[in-house]
Amino acid sequence: AAERADLKKEIKALLKARDAVLVAHYYVDAELQDLAEETGGCVSDSLEMARFGRESTHKNLVVAGVRFMGETSKILNPEKRVFMPDLEATCSLDLGCPAEEFAAFCDQHPDRTVVVYANTSAAVKARADWMVTSSIALDIVGHLHARGEKILWAPDRHLGQYIQRQTGADMILWQGSCLVHDEFKYEELKLLKEKHPGAMVLVHPESPAEVVAMADVVGSTTQLIKATQTSGVHEFIVATDNGILHKMRQAAPGKVLIEAPTAGNSATCKSCAHCPWMAMNGLRNLRDVLRDGFDSGVGEVLVDADLGRQAYRCIDRMLDFAK
Ligand code: 13P
């Protein structure tokens, strides 16, 4: 514990010395989330992370999350240096949508508007017309649909199906999925709900359709946290990465939070309900990049300038729409 306290002190001093601000996602370690808030940074969903990074007056950014979040920050702020505790922290959606295959997919459907989820590489975003995050996906696709546009969607098929059902848009879907959310199981959730009939079911839209269908609230991490805070209900069943429980406990003290069941909840399912890549962010590697990365380049997110400019358009369009 003494070592952790020292690390935190060191990180706080280094953030000041480097004129850097810490931007964290709700799925990372609770200590990192708290540090981000204590030091004037932010902890939030993908949309707010992007917005915060762009509006920050600090010279440099440190992103505790996964690779696409760091890349989005760099693309939006090419003049800032952007670091991550571990550049290997990727995302199964990003991994499952390689840029060349995606380009071929787009080439097959030239008449469609290309909408990609934030959880993709800079190269995939460079090919897209719009980027969306889970908190704004419905609004943007609904808007495009109302304008008569047909959509090519990638990569998360569950989120894609959900948007399709809600908006009625004509969508062709890439067949990707998130290894964490894919594990939530309908039958087990139904049994749990029978045991807790008063509980409100909160589901992230990367979950399978039958799980989403059981939800009282479907939304981004920020939207799910808000639901625990604003609804009068006392008990919640939460179907998303369990890193979110830390903020929910703070937002809704005294309320009962129950994790939704995953395939095994057992040794056979190592990544159940916690993203292995989000878990790569820790106090020690955060300290290391702040101490050494500015000189050695370790942990620095670099995006090719031309690719960055290409990818910028679809992100900027979303932020502009979100205003
Ligand atoms: P949010 O934008 O809802 O925070 O989601 C990001 C993510 O990776 C969920 O798995």
Ligand code: SF4
């Ligand atoms: Fe990607 Fe899933 Fe991890 Fe989110 S939880 S970063 S979608 S692998």
